[in-house]
Amino acid sequence: MKNILDRNQNKAEEVRSLLRRRNVMMVNIISSPGAGKTTLLERTCEALSARMGIGVIEGDVTTDRDAQRLKKYNIPIVAINTEGGCHLDSHSIYRALENFDLDSIRLLFVENVGNLICPSQFDLGEAFKLAVVSTAEGDDKPAKYPMLFSGARAVILNKTDILPYTNFSMDAFLSDMNVINPRIKIFMTSAVHGEGIREWLEWLGQQLEAYNAG
């Protein structure tokens, strides 16, 4: 296992340097199955794809359903089918990059396989990790899966529209989050209905500016 992680880390650094040279900011999006990663990408592509070059790498265990959902935005998409594998790794990202025209992309999203555990352990060479968690999953996810939440730059708490119908405690969530990663940026969104998306996009724009200046 250590050997696999070391090899992954080396390749991730190679990906990171390559993207740095080409001024492409890569965001590694990680969540449970069904937390709303693809819907978040739909809202994000809707808002930004006319203004800047966006690319997406879609990781899935078997199907290409998520990639199909994003085709309407006419952006370059590479689907990686892990054939049972529970996470993407930096080697598959490196190969996927060959299918993009990096000069025409400023922002590259990776939708990782739906899983809170394994994807947190594999650096892909991203600029930062984005955690997505749905209110329906319960407030205890940061405490139970700390590796993702301690390593992410931001967390999107999605499906706020169904919050009134759940037993989710915002206090418990925020207080656990504050112990695990006090500096994490927290957004509350309903990706289906659009709430909170403007704040997420503004912050994303700031990250892109900082990346390009850095």
Added chain:
Amino acid sequence: MKNILDRNQNKAEEVRSLLRRRNVMMVNIISSPGAGKTTLLERTCEALSARMGIGVIEGDVTTDRDAQRLKKYNIPIVAINTEGGCHLDSHSIYRALENFDLDSIRLLFVENVGNLICPSQFDLGEAFKLAVVSTAEGDDKPAKYPMLFSGARAVILNKTDILPYTNFSMDAFLSDMNVINPRIKIFMTSAVHGEGIREWLEWLGQQLEAYNAG
């Protein structure tokens, strides 16, 4: 990987024979994080723990929060902390069994780590797998994670109480399910509110009878 799976399979057969000899039916419960496995176990223990010997093995990545939630039922619970591992394996189950008085248990639940992928690949020696999926996760989970749903004897579609507030399509879910595993038994429950729990318990009782007769 093949070597790991082979070793796991051998130990799983050993666990299965041992439990068969002792007349203990083990159920391996698998779901995404936050689908409602622990709440389902709360409802199940509430209904059955006064009538028969129940034990629980709680798999978690880091905390013992789920084990804590079940303590009020005064049943034997063994918590397995995988320390970052994304699934339980048959070796950890075999060791956990040493901590139970198997003569006093008829039904042993394993709450696997919250993950739709890796736990599906590791036989624990269970009598059958139970998949749990929440309506909030979306109707596409069987199609996207077929290994779990094709290998499970039953699936519990949980959180039906929030169904009206989601874009979950029951037709799509049932039609995909029918392609992947036409013989799977499907329950619709709200474990928080109690709907559908009676049907689940009745069926569970039938499985136990058949197991004891077999």
